[in-house]
Amino acid sequence: MAAPPDPDQPRTVQLAAAILQHTTSIESYLQQNGLPSPSFAPGAPPKLPLPPNVEQQLAAALGALDELNALLLGPMGWLLNQVGHAYDLCSLHALYRYKIPAQLAVGEEVSVAEIARRCDADEDAMARLVQHAVTNYLLVRPRPGHVAHSATSAMLANVPVLHDFIGNVCEDMWPSAHKVVPALAHTAWPGAAADGATAAKSGRPPNQTAHNLAEGTDVPFFETLKGDQERARRFASAMSMLQTMPGFEPTAALEAYDWGALGHGATVVDVGGSAGTFAVALTDKHPDLHVIVQDLPDVIDKARAELPARSADRVALQSHDFFTPQPVTSADAYFFRMILHDWSDDYCLRILRQLISALKPGARVVINDLSIPPPGATTLYEERQVRCKDIAMMAMFNSKERTMDEWTGLVAEADPRFRLRSVVQLPASPIGLIEFTWEPEPAPAVAEAAE
Known part of the structure; x- marks a missing residue:
């Protein structure tokens, strides 16, 4: 544990001391475990292999370094630093x-x-x-x-998928970034100028985004991909890359939730489950579960060609548009992994309400998605990483990243019969896991104690 800062020292000195202390702890762990120090040399590990307690030291060091950088630059220097970031992606x-x-x-x-x-x-x-x-x-x-x-x-x-990920950022997302603010009041879109506050709260359609302004198109981003096979391939590859990043791996959701508690032979519907990456990992760990992966027809066709043979009797693939009624009735759990953050509140409400006719009492709805930390829970450096993702969602989809309170409020608005059961923030990850149960009957009244 880091020693508390000396209140008699200037903030810059406190931060420098914290950086030294945290960095020393990290280097001690690496040396004790025969691991290499951080290096710019080819072959260096893509990420420091640290356990959770040392990962916390790394987060604290980076947060202190970020604050120290801002303080030493001063207001003018920090402002100019932000301006310079506008061109930082050019060389990449x-x-x-x-x-x-x-x-x-x-x-x-x-x-x-x-x-x-x-x-x-x-x-x-x-x-x-x-x-x-x-x-x-x-x-x-x-x-x-x-x-x-x-x-x-x-x-x-x-690493080809990393190359594709950088391409997706530089050629799909970055061109939209400078159109985020113009998109807020684009007068050609109904309601944008007349009632911008109302439009922002309800959620503009996914074809009235910064992406649409940047590319001069009137179709949503996912429709844009359908017309360009190479671009669609690159995006799919980039998303597979995201699945391997620390905290985003399927195994993180496997460890954070007691899937075995669903019971022997339970059915899990992986809504928008893409190629079935999570479903395969889940059934590898819990072979007694049956998982139905749902996605659009072209995605499911591709998944059929890639599904491992060992999963064929445990994972089923089904074409389904989650804006239409859920066809699998009486499943034990409906799982949304990194799906709802692609959609504004209005669209998320539509998706969640399509489940209702299929739900049995006690059915679980599990949302595994990014969660913006509450103020003060992390360093500003860590919070900025999630806030940047939030702006990216706005730019590409008119969607958003949400706080835990926003997630729980959203599901409650979809239907009050969804009852919050558990909330888990995954360690060393911006992703949370929120569980609801479907309880169509009102909870029994609690008798008042006799006076």
């Missing part, structure tokens, strides 16, 4: 678009002129972009005018 975008990591061999030192030649790009512009990438630790500069792989670029070269 160049690495993706020109496949620069794949142009280098690990251990090779290449001149920036040679990089431009290999990419068939303008030498001056490419040199400037590549050298900007160096300042973001995306490449290293072993000597003037030359670059080589960093740990990050080597990982991009060797």
Whole structure:
């Protein structure tokens, strides 16, 4: 545990001391377990392999470092720092678009002129972009005018799904970012200018987004994907990458909820379950469960080709649009993993209400989704990561990330017969797990004690 800060010291000194203390604890753990120290060298671990208690030290160190950076820069410096972020993705975008990591061999030192030649790009512009990438630790500069792989670029070269994830960010999401504010009052959309507050609260349609302004289209993002096979493939690959990130793995939801308590032979409906990644992991751990994965027909067709043979008798695949009535009646649990954050409140209410005709008394509805921490529960650095995801949801879908109170309020608004049963915040993760039960009969009145 970190020692409390000395109140007699300036805040900057307190933060510096905390950073030293937390970092020393992290390095001690790594050394004691024969693990390498953090490094920019190719082959460095993509993430420090830390147990939960040491992960907390890492979070505290990063939060203190972030605050110290803001204080030392001062208000003007910090403001200019924010302005600079508007261009930070340019060099990463160049690495993706020109496949620069794949142009280098690990251990090779290449001149920036040679990089431009290999990419068939303008030498001056490419040199400037590549050298900007160096300042973001995306490449290293072993000597003037030359670059080589960093740990990050080597990982991009060797992990195709990570390359797709960066492409999705740079080419699908980033172009929409600068249209978020203009989209708030776009006068061509009904109600946007006349009653912006009402529209924002109820949730604008998913085809009136910053994405729509950026791309000049009137269809939702997912419809845009249907018209571009390569883009759709990249998005699916990027989402599979997300499933491997710490705290987002299917195993996190497996450990946070007592699936065995559903009972032998229980049926779980994985609503919007995509290729069945979670369903396979769930039935591997609980082979007595039966899981029905539901998604749109083209997704289910692809899932059929990819479902492991070992899961064939435990996982069923079913085409279903969750904006229509739920066809599986009397299941024991209906599971929504990273689904509802793609939709505004109005659309989420429609999705949840489509369950009602299928629910039996005591059925569980389990929501596994991002949760914005309450103020003060984490450092501003950690909260910012989730807030950025929230803005991304606004830009792409007119949807949002929610606090736990917003999640519980949303389900209660869908129908008061959904009763909150449990709330779990996954450790070292922005994801929460919220469980409701369906209780169609009112709770029995409690007799007042006789006076």
